[in-house]
Amino acid sequence: MRHIVNPDIYDVVIVGSGAGGGMAAYVLAQAGAKVAMLEAGPMWDAAADGDMFTWNYTSRARGASSKEKPFGEFDGCIGGWEIEGEPYTRAEGTEWDWFRARMLGGRTNHWGRISLRFGPDDFRGYSLDGLGDDWPIGYEDLAPWYDKLDRLVGIFGNRDGFYNEPDGDFLPPPAPRLHELLVMQGAARLGIPVLANRLSILTKARNGRVACHFCGQCGRGCATGSNFSSPTALLPPALDTGRLTIVDQAMAREILTDQEGLATGVSYVNRNDMQEYAVRGRVVVLAASACETARLLLNSTSSRHPAGLANASGVVGRYLMDSTGASVAGIFPQLVGRAAYNEDGVGGAHIYIPWFGQDARRDFARGYHLEVWGGRDQPSYGFMGGIHTINNLFEDRPRGGGGYGMQLKQDYRDLYGSVVGFSARGEMIARYDNYCEIDPDATDQYGIPVLRFHVRWSDEEYRQIKHAQEASRQLVEAMGGEVLTPMPSEEEGYGILAPGRIIHEVGTARMGNDPARAPLNAWCQAHDARNVFVTDGAPFVSQAHKNATWTILALAWRTADRIVELRNAGAL
C-alpha cells in the first residue's frame, strides 16, 4: 500500500495514548528519546473539554446515558460499546461486548481510578491450583515500579497488611460516608474484611497537581487534574521535554517491517482526510488496548511473519480475559427519611471489600472483590429506576407518587440514598479457547480488517459469581436491609454479566519465557521482533480479581525502562 511518509525517523513510535501509551511516552521522552505517538481519537483536555462542573438539570436530557454516552451525558469519554464505522463481530454463541475509547488519554479520562496492586499469588495461579499459567515474573519483580507509580501519580489507601493485597505508598484515605459505615457494620457481623479503598485520586497535592475538592464527578474527567488520567499526569511532563509529538486522529493500520522482520514504523489512516500515512521509528510500542493491539499484530502480516507480527507461537489474540461481574442491591429502612447533609466525596467508593474466601471450602478457583455503591451524589435522569417502585416496597408509605405532585417530591427526599449495592469483580481463568481473531469477511470504515470474538464463561466463573451473589445477599441482610431482586438461577448464569462488560480486557499477547507458547518475553518484548514492545493489558498472563490498570501502568513503566536500557546498550 502507498503511504505519505513522514520524513522524520523517531526513536520510538507509540500507538495509543491511554494508560500504557501515556506511561511509555512519559518515561521514554524523559530519557531522551524522540517519540511519535499515534492516537486514533481527537485531542482532549478535561479542563477545557470536560463537564465536571455542569449541573444535570441544565441539560434537556438531564444527564441521562445514551448509546453514544453509555456512562451518562457528561461522562468524559468519546467512544462506547459501539462506534460508528468501527464494527467487530462475534462467533456464534459468543456474547463478548467491547468497549473502546477514541480520544487522547483513552479510557483513563473516565475510569473508576480503583488502583489495586496484584499480589504475590496473582502471578503464580498455576502453581497454586493448576489452572492457566504462571507469569514469567513475580510480585517482587514488579514491586519497585508499583512503588514509583504510587509516588508519581498519587494514590490513597491504608497500610492494612492484608493477605495478597500489597500496601503502597499511600496518601490519607477519605473517611467512610454514612452508607459505607453501614456496610462496615454489616460486614463486621459476618467477619468480612473492609479496607479503605485504593484510588488514584489526590487527597493531598502532588507533583504540581492539586488535591481533590470532593465534587464526586471523577467519571467526567477532572478539570483540576486531581485524579489520574494520562493527559493530566503523564503527557504534560512528556510534552515538556519537547521530544514528544502527538499525532491525533491517526488510526493505526499495521506495523511495518523490513526484510529481517524488524519493525520500521507504523502505517495509519488520518481520519481528517482519510489518506494513508506512515511514521518511521527504530522501536514500536503498542498500547492501543489489549484487543486492538492483538488486531494490529494480526493485521501486520509479511513474508517473515505470515501469521502476523509476534505471532510465531500462534497465540496472539488467545487467552483473552475480562473480570467477572454481577451486582446486588438492597434497600435500607434506616436510611429512609434521613436529614439531608453534605456527604460529598471522591467519585468512587471510600471503602473496598477484598477477597475474603481464601481459607473457606469452595467449588471454584481464584476469587473476587466487592465494590460498594450508594449515597447521595448528583442524580441524573432515570435514577432509582422509577421511584414509585421503591415506595411500593414499604407498606406504611402513602401511595400516589408515581409521576408528579407533592408525594413524588416527598418520595425523592425520603428515599434517595436508601439503596446500597455491591458489584462483584472476579478473576476469569485464562483459556486458549477464548480469543479474538481477524474476521476474513469484515473491515471497518478505514478498510482495516476487524476482530471476531470467541468467548465463553466456564463453570469456574459461574460458580464464583454464584458465591458472590450469595455473599452480597447475606451482607445486605446483615446490614438490616432487604435485597431488591431475587437470586438469579443457574439458567440465568447467576446474574453474571456478558464477558467484556467490566471493561478489563487483558491477555491477548501474553508474556512467557517459551517463544512457542507466548508472543512476548518477560519484558513485554516480542520474541520474534526485538524492537516491538507492548505496554497495555495484552501481556497479562492471568487477570487476578483486581482491576487491571495499576498493573498496566507499572508494567508499562518497567517495559519503558527496559527499552531505555537496551537502547543505551546498543541492543535495539
Ligand SMILES: Cc1cc2nc3c(=O)[nH]c(=O)nc-3n(C[C@H](O)[C@H](O)[C@H](O)COP(=O)(O)OP(=O)(O)OC[C@H]3O[C@@H](n4cnc5c(N)ncnc54)[C@H](O)[C@@H]3O)c2cc1C
Ligand atoms: C467506565 C470505566 C471504568 C473503569 N474503571 C476502572 C477502574 O476503576 N480500575 C481499573 O483498573 N480499570 C478501570 N477501567 C479500565 C481502564 O480504563 C483500562 O484498563 C485502561 O484504560 C487500559 O489502558 P490502555 O492503555 O490499555 O487502553 P486505553 O486507556 O483505552 O487507551 C488506548 C488508546 O489507544 C487508542 N487506539 C486504539 N486503537 C488505536 C489505533 N488503531 N490507532 C491509534 N490509536 C488507537 C485509543 O483511542 C485510546 O486512546 C475502567 C474502564 C471504564 C470504561
Ligand code: SF4
Ligand atoms: S471528586 Fe475530586 S478527583 Fe474527582 S473530579 Fe471531583 S475534584 Fe476531581
